[in-house]
Amino acid sequence: MKTLKITLATALLTSLCFSTNVNAQEAVKKDPMQVARGAKAWAQTCNRCHNIRAPKELTDEEWEVSTTHMRVRANLPGDMVKDIIAFLQASNNERIEK
Amino acid sequence: MYQIFKKRILYAPLLTCALVISYSQAHSQETTIDVDDKIDELDDKIDELELLKKDLIGLKNNLEKKEETIRDKENKLDGEIRSINSLRNSMSVRESEPFSKWHLAGYADIGFESISGDTNDSFLAGKFNPSFHFQFKDWIMFESELEIETSNDGETELALEYSQLNFLVHDNLTIVAGKFLSPIGQFQERLHPSWINRSINGPAGFGHGGVQPSSDVGIMLRGGVSTSDDLIFTYSLAAGNGPRFGHDEDELELEGFGRDNDSNKSFGGRIALVHSSSLEFGFSYLNAGLNAEEELLEDGDLEPAKNADYRLWGADLAYSKGPWDIRAEYLNSKTTPTGMLLEEEVEEEEEEEGHGGAEPVNWKTWYAQIAYRLSEITDHPILAKIEPVVRYGQFRVRVEDTLISNSENRWNFGVNYWAAPTIVIKAGIERRNYILPERTDETRYLMQLAYGF
Structure with a gap:
């Protein structure tokens, strides 16, 4: 019985992880306002503890990891963090295009 | 015709x-x-x-x-x-x-300290705290921070600040397991890195021998939920091995222990409301059992067994918007000896051998800090990067209602120069007024350069 509970709990956790991942990818495609929301959240949230860091300070990949760290440390909602990542990466890409 | x-x-x-x-x-x-x-x-x-x-x-x-x-x-x-x-x-x-991504972050600082009285002026090697973040897709993140510093006698000291696995279960839930920074209050978990802290050091009562737990080993559920467009509810609920008695009667060991000595877990955490106006209000609570077995000390004395309940509660407030950074925090903890028979035994031991078991101890601390960046009132390339800061705090420790010598009132006045958003040069004066007359007041002149990366 205990093994069954552990298995069910593991399956639930895994399915939640997968669903979150898929939802994130779909959201980027479907939501053109994500970058605008991310810019607002970036401006409001980061300076709750420290100075705002410019998008060009890190690469796209580093921002993804760094903001996930901040999601945990500052208890930021996951959807807000995805918006912030979208904004930071879009800002970095604008810089490259120039 | x-x-x-x-x-x-x-x-x-x-x-x-x-x-x-x-x-x-x-x-x-x-x-x-x-x-x-x-x-x-x-x-x-x-x-x-x-x-x-x-x-x-x-x-x-x-x-x-x-x-x-x-x-x-x-x-x-x-x-x-x-x-x-x-x-x-x-x-x-x-x-x-790529499935796996990583990022090296952290901070380092150096400084100078001059203390009134007989203490020598010193350059401070400061700290080097590299922080490693490894992420697998958006499911799991492992993060760890080391603290490397040079001791007063020249030795290099290495400590593990935290080492935790974060399971990103849901947008509103992360499960943290391992050694994590204490979620109690706001200073220890979020503000203590020198490139973030507006003052040069921690407030009174936020270091060794203070009120604030530094870390714990266990499991934690945490996350944030947007309750409306303007309000976010955040929570960090942890269970861990908990604190232990310290060597002195007025001290607790509040660092995370790799093993539990009494199977008695600590439970606590922090809940907070964050408004879009950048106002945040948090409430913290921690409950643990403290148990130490009878122990033979190096000098041959017998340390009696000690048992106590440990409770901490606290509240914190923050407003950080534009040039303003305003924070205030209050923490109150106490140990209450448990078991009347044991207390009597302890008292007997104290009478016979001069040292005793658990005693009721109460720690209280609070501070308020205001920092203001001049960028709002001037465009001057140098003046705009200057940030005056002032902090006042109190720390009180009472053992059986008797105030002990490290109780103090502390003033800090400082000026920060932000060379970059993550590079700051700080200069400050700290005045420590100790409550008991047998301890001399101190004035400290401090400088620090901190870099967050």
């Missing part, structure tokens, strides 16, 4: 016809001349058009040749673009979507 009139009538039409015919002949001759001219003109135009046509055909042929050349070049370029795109796609897939 009639005959004459008749003849005239008969001849009139004939004359008219003759006149008409002669006129028409004359007119037709003129028309023929005009048409010939027109025909000549048209012939000339046709010749011109023929020439133009020939020119246009030549031009067309040239354009067709050029178009063909361009098409060939376009085809070549298309081929090259396709091959470059193919290469770029393969590279970008490798670069942007």
Whole structure:
């Protein structure tokens, strides 16, 4: 019985992880306002503890990891963090295009 | 007369016809001349058009040749673009979507300290705190921070600040397991790095021998939920091995222990509301059991067994918007000995051997800090980067209602210069007024350069 509970709990956790991942990818495609929301959240949230860091300070990949760290440390909602990542990466890409 | 009139009538039409015919002949001759001219003109135009046509055909042929050349070049370029795109796609897939990603962060600082009285002035090696973040997709993150510093006698000290696995279960839930920074209050978990802290050091009661737990080993559920467009509810609920008794009666060991000495877990955490106006209010609570077995000390004395309940609660407030950074925090903890029989035994031990077991101890601390960046009132390239800061705090420790010597009031005045958003030079004066007269007050002159990366 205990093994069954552990298995069910593991399956639930895994399915939640997968669903979150898929939802994130779909959201980027479907939501053109994500970058605008991310810019607002970036401006409001980061300076709750420290100075705002410019998008060009890190690469796209580093921002993804760094903001996930901040999601945990500052208890930021996951959807807000995805918006912030979208904004930071879009800002970095604008810089490259120039 | 009639005959004459008749003849005239008969001849009139004939004359008219003759006149008409002669006129028409004359007119037709003129028309023929005009048409010939027109025909000549048209012939000339046709010749011109023929020439133009020939020119246009030549031009067309040239354009067709050029178009063909361009098409060939376009085809070549298309081929090259396709091959470059193919290469770029393969590279970008490798670069942007690897399963595992990582980031090295952290901070370092150096400083100088001059303390009134007999203490020597010192350059401070400060700390080097590298922080490693490894992430697998958006499911799991492992993060760890080391603290490397030089001790007063020149030894290099290495400590593990935290080492935790974060399971990103849901947008609103992360499960943390391992050694984590204490979620109690706001200073220890979020503000203590020197490039974030507006003051040069921690407030009174937030270091060794203070109120604030530094870390714990266990499991934690945490996350944030947007309750409306303007409000976020955050929570951090943890269970861990908990604190232990310290060597001195007024001290607890509040660092995370790798093993639990009494199977009695600590439970607590922090809940907070964050408003979009940048106002945050948090409440913290921690409950643990403290148990230590009887122990033979190095000097041959016997340390009696100690048992106590440990409870901590606290509240914190923050407002950080634009040039303002305002924070206040209050923490109150106490140990209450458990087991009347044990207490009696402890008292007997104290009477017989001069040292005892658990005693009721109460720690209280609070601070308020205001920092203001001048960038709001000046565009001057240097002045705009200056940030005055002032902090006041109190720390009280009572053992059985008796105040002990490290109780103090502390003032900090400082000026920060932000060379970059993560690089700050701080200069400050700290005044420590100890409550008990046997301890001399101190004035400290401090400087620090901190870099967050």
